[in-house]
Each structure stands twice: as C-alpha cells, then as structure tokens.
Amino acid sequence: MLPAVIDALPQAPERGRAFLDDRRPPTPCLVIDLDTVRESHTRLREALPEARLYYAVKANPAPEIVRQLARAGAGFDVAGREEIELCLDQGARPETISYGNTVKKARDVLFAFKVGVRRFTFDSAADLANLAEHAPGSTVSCRILVDSSGSRTPFGQKFGCVPDMAVELLVRAAELGLDPEGVAFHVGSQHLDPHAWDAGIAAAAEVTRAVAERGVLLRGLNIGGGLPGRYRDEPLPLSAYVSAIRESVGRHFAVPPDLAFEPGRALVADAGVIRSEVVLVSRKADTDERRWVYLDIGRYGGMAETENEAIAYRLATAHDGTPDGPAIIAGPTCDGDDVLYQRTPYRLPLALRAGDYVDILSTGAYTQSYSSVSFNGFPPLKTYFVGGEPDEVGEFAGRHVLAEFSGVSPKLLNDAAFLCESLERALDKAGATVCDMTFKQFEPQGVTVLALLSESHASIHSYPERGSVFVDVFTCGRRADPELAVQLLRDMLGASVAITNTIHRGQEDR
Numbered sequence: 001m002l003p004a005v006i007d008a009l010p011q012a013p014e015r016g017r018a019f020l021d022d023r024r025p026p027t028p029c030l031v032i033d034l035d036t037v038r039e040s041h042t043r044l045r046e047a048l049p050e051a052r053l054y055y056a057v058k059a060n061p062a063p064e065i066v067r068q069l070a071r072a073g074a075g076f077d078v079a080g081r082e083e084i085e086l087c088l089d090q091g092a093r094p095e096t097i098s099y100g101n102t103v104k105k106a107r108d109v110l111f112a113f114k115v116g117v118r119r120f121t122f123d124s125a126a127d128l129a130n131l132a133e134h135a136p137g138s139t140v141s142c143r144i145l146v147d148s149s150g151s152r153t154p155f156g157q158k159f160g161c162v163p164d165m166a167v168e169l170l171v172r173a174a175e176l177g178l179d180p181e182g183v184a185f186h187v188g189s190q191h192l193d194p195h196a197w198d199a200g201i202a203a204a205a206e207v208t209r210a211v212a213e214r215g216v217l218l219r220g221l222n223i224g225g226g227l228p229g230r231y232r233d234e235p236l237p238l239s240a241y242v243s244a245i246r247e248s249v250g251r252h253f254a255v256p257p258d259l260a261f262e263p264g265r266a267l268v269a270d271a272g273v274i275r276s277e278v279v280l281v282s283r284k285a286d287t288d289e290r291r292w293v294y295l296d297i298g299r300y301g302g303m304a305e306t307e308n309e310a311i312a313y314r315l316a317t318a319h320d321g322t323p324d325g326p327a328i329i330a331g332p333t334c335d336g337d338d339v340l341y342q343r344t345p346y347r348l349p350l351a352l353r354a355g356d357y358v359d360i361l362s363t364g365a366y367t368q369s370y371s372s373v374s375f376n377g378f379p380p381l382k383t384y385f386v387g388g389e390p391d392e393v394g395e396f397a398g399r400h401v402l403a404e405f406s407g408v409s410p411k412l413l414n415d416a417a418f419l420c421e422s423l424e425r426a427l428d429k430a431g432a433t434v435c436d437m438t439f440k441q442f443e444p445q446g447v448t449v450l451a452l453l454s455e456s457h458a459s460i461h462s463y464p465e466r467g468s469v470f471v472d473v474f475t476c477g478r479r480a481d482p483e484l485a486v487q488l489l490r491d492m493l494g495a496s497v498a499i500t501n502t503i504h505r506g507q508e509d510r
C-alpha cells in the first residue's frame with residue numbers, strides 16, 4: 001500500500017460530530033464510527049502485512065467493535081474469560097484469540113483451552129506451569145520486561161521478566177510439552193517515538209539466539225501495542241513507525257521471525273468522539289486569569305487517561321476561532337482528583353458558557369470501559385455507533401428447539417436447584433453463554449426456570465404430577481447448539497420419551 005494511503009487521516013470526528021449535531025443525544029456520550037475502525041484495521045494490516053494482528057480488546061470492548069473486527073478477519077488479544085466469551089459471541093474463532101495477559105487464574109486458562117484457545121503469553125515459572133497443566137501443547141510466548149518510560153502510559157515493572165529468565169522459561173516450556181513460539185514485549189501505550197521498539201526487538205533476538213543454543217528453535221516475535229492515537233502531541237505518520245520496526249527486525253534477526261502485533265489504541269482511538277456539556281465556568285478570584293471550566297464528564301466518567309494528564313485530548317467547540325483564554329478543565333463530581341487538566345496548558349474560547357458543548361476528540365480507546373458504574377450518581381458513559389457493516393442474516397438467524405420430556409421422576413421435577421443447575425450445565429456444554437438465570441417454585445408443585453442467554457433464551461416448565469417437563473431453547477448465531485442442549489438436558493433428567501420440534505428462524509429454504 002502507498003504511504004499516502006497508510007497515512008491517511010481518519011474521518012471519524014466529522015462523521016461522529018455530524019451524528020451528534022443531528023441526533024442531539026443526552027451528554028456526555030461517546031460516538032464510535034465503525035467505518036473508521038474498519039479503515040484503521042485495513043491501514044494497519046496493509047502497513048504491516050507480514051504481521052498477524054490481534055486487536056487488544058481492552059482498548060474498547062464494545063461488542064459492535066469486536067463484531068466488525070471479527071468480520072474483517074482480525075485476531076484478538078484478550079485478558080481473561082470475559083473477553084474470550086465476548087470475542088466468541090461476536091463471531092471470532094478461538095484460533096484467532098491470543099490470551100496475552102500474563103496474570104491468569106488456572107480456571108480461566110482451563111476455560112480458554114476448553115473453548116479452543118491455543119495461544120498464550122506468560123512471564124513467570126508459575127504461569128508457565130499453569131499453562132502446561134491446563135492448556136497442554138499450546139503455543140506460548142514469553143513476555144520480557146522493556147523500558148516503557150518513554151510512552152505516555154508506561155507499564156512500570158508489572159509485566160515481563162528479564163531476558164535471562166525468559167531464556168530459561170522458554171527452554172522449560174519445550175520440556176513441558178508446550179510449543180514455545182517466541183518473545184513478546186510492549187513498549188508502553190501511546191509511544192510517539194518510532195524507534196521505541198528497537199530495544200525490545202534487540203533483546204528478543206538475543207533471547208531467540210540463546211534459546212536456539214539450548215536446542216529450542218523459536219519462530220515468532222510479538223511486538224505488542226504502543227502505536228499512537230491522534231492527541232494534542234501529533235504522532236508521526238503510521239509509515240514512520242512501521243518502517244522503523246521493520247528495519248529494526250531486519251537488523252537484529254538473522255532469520256525473519258513470524259511477526260505479531262497487538263494494536264489497541266491505534267485501531268479505535270481516532271474512531272471516537274465524546275460530546276460533553278459545560279456545566280459551569282468560574283474563577284477562584286476576580287483577578288484570576290485562568291477560568292475553571294467544569295464539564296459533565298470527568299476522570300470517573302471515562303476520562304481515566306487524564307490521570308497525571310498522561311493523555312491530552314484535542315478539544316473542539318462551536319466557538320473555535322473566536323478569542324480564547326487559558327482554562328483549567330475539571331469534571332462534574334465532588335472529588336478533588338476529578339480535574340482533567342491543570343498543568344497542561346489548554347485555551348478555550350472566552351465565549352464558552354454553561355450549556356455549550358465541548359467535543360473531546362480521538363476518545364475511542366480506554367474511555368467507555370473505564371467509566372464508573374455510578375460514582376457520585378453519574379451513570380456510565382453511553383456509546384452510540386455510526387457506520388459499519390450491517391449485521392448479517394447469520395447473526396439474526398437461529399434455531400428454536402421446543403421439547404416435551406416424559407417419564408421423569410416427580411422428585412427431580414420439583415427440585416428447583418437441580419433443574420437450574422442441569423439447564424445451566426446443558427447450555428454451557430452446548431456452547432451458549434448464560435447471562436442471567438431465575439426460577440420460580442410453585443405450590444403445591446412445579447418449577448419454572450428462565451435463562452437469559454447472550455444468544456437469546458431458554459426455559460423449563462415442570463409438571464411433576466404428569467412426570468413431564470417442557471423445554472425451550474432458542475439461540476441466534478452459529479456458535480451454540482440448542483439441539484445439543486436439549487439432548488443433554490434429557491439425559492440429565494433421565495426422560496424416557498422426548499418429543500422435539502425445531503423452528504429455524506431467519507434462514508432460507510426452511
């Protein structure tokens with residue numbers, strides 16, 4: 001792809017702001033332009049075609065984003081069970097998922113392995129043992145510690161181990177029957193220096209050589225995230241980063257490794273715009289030059305990355321171009337820390353008044369999922385979506401299985417706990433995701449169990465006096481198998497007779 005195309009600037013603020021002007025939803029709110037997400041994905045893929053791309057779901061876990069990216073063929077870097085379920089629910093295949101968090105519960109590894117995830121990153125002997133036990137034979141990378149202090153949001157010492165330890169652990173991984181793929185590292189998020197990846201790539205090449213001397217051949221290199229979004233400090237064009245990375249890999253590795261990268265911010269930041277409203281403009285003294293501008297969004301409403309003023313967002317108002325003056329920008333809560341910018345010099349129009357909008361640009365990453373559930377009574381940040389491919393028939397389409405089992409023990413049919421547990425287990429084994437479950441025990445007998453699924457719903461109504469039970473399982477999409485759920489439930493209840501009927505919804509020729 002030509003650099004001019006790779007480096008094209010996203011259109012999101014215009015499309016997102018047009019939506020906000022037209023629809024005027026209550027503020028604060030975030031608008032994500034799914035077309036920009038898709039364009040960013042295409043640009044990144046074409047800029048670094050030799051690398052597998054795993055979207056770091058952490059950056060924005062909105063199902064709409066994950067769905068678009070799954071359809072576009074992206075892979076996913078996930079932190080745990082919930083993000084795995086999210087990706088699978090949105091159509092990702094397990095083999096495109098990389099479990100990149102080095103801090104994992106054994107049961108989450110087990111879950112990942114059970115649903116087919118086979119790629120993991122680790123940075124410790126204990127987690128390696130965890131993987132060997134619960135994800136046998138899987139492909140693993142060892143994350144090394146790199147200096148991320150040059151990034152806007154560094155990781156400190158939390159992730160990775162020193163290269164010498166990585167050598168030992170990767171050799172041990174092979175001894176444990178795992179498939180050691182290579183080294184992973186992350187330069188810290190929002191890195192503006194295109195040469196920031198060089199030290200990690202050099203260290204990874206050293207580890208790869210040392211491991212080879214011990215008879216284990218690594219083939220991969222995961223260069224993590226760190227590619228920047230467009231905030232007040234404008235990044236260089238994308239082509240500058242990928243050329244520096246490619247050049248560095250060529251210089252340090254004798255044999256080109258299979259590259260992988262995990263962009264989060266670079267995929268979604270520029271796709272978002274937050275519209276906020278000015279609540280109050282004031283001064284602390286008549287002589288103060290700087291005004292305090294209080295918005296209806298703050299640190300706890302999704303602007304978490306303004307902590308230490310790490311990320312300085314670009315702002316836009318309807319008064320732009322008119323005379324301005326210095327401003328301290330703060331959030332709406334009664335918390336003293338809820339100040340967005342007091343050291344970073346911001347100027348806002350002097351005409352700005354309560355009720356005016358302030359649009360916060362490139363806010364698609366690390367915002368909505370950071371917003372608190374109700375700190376000081378403020379609700380979480382609402383997201384609207386524009387653009388994107390319309391949902392395919394496949395996701396609407398589903399199977400509705402209606403069944404009646406007879407010959408079931410009346411005792412079991414009056415046991416609400418047993419029925420709930422059986423339904424949940426059957427649904428789980430059949431690939432459905434239970435979001436919520438409730439039941440009602442009737443007098444003198446009979447139980448109703450209702451399950452809300454990511455894919456739709458399921459229910460049981462028992463008639464102990466007749467030894468029968470009615471079951472209905474409806475799932476949309478292709479992942480869950482409602483017929484299997486019904487069959488498993490029949491086995492669990494020990495029914496002698498079953499009458500089942502399957503209705504296909506949204507599928508042709510049925």
Ligand SMILES: Cc1ncc(COP(=O)(O)O)c(C=O)c1O
Nearest residue numbers: 056100189225226262263264265
């Ligand atoms: C393991 C891992 N990979 C990728 C990312 C995404 O980084 P970025 O948003 O800087 O691209 C993160 C974010 O912190 C991460 O922890």
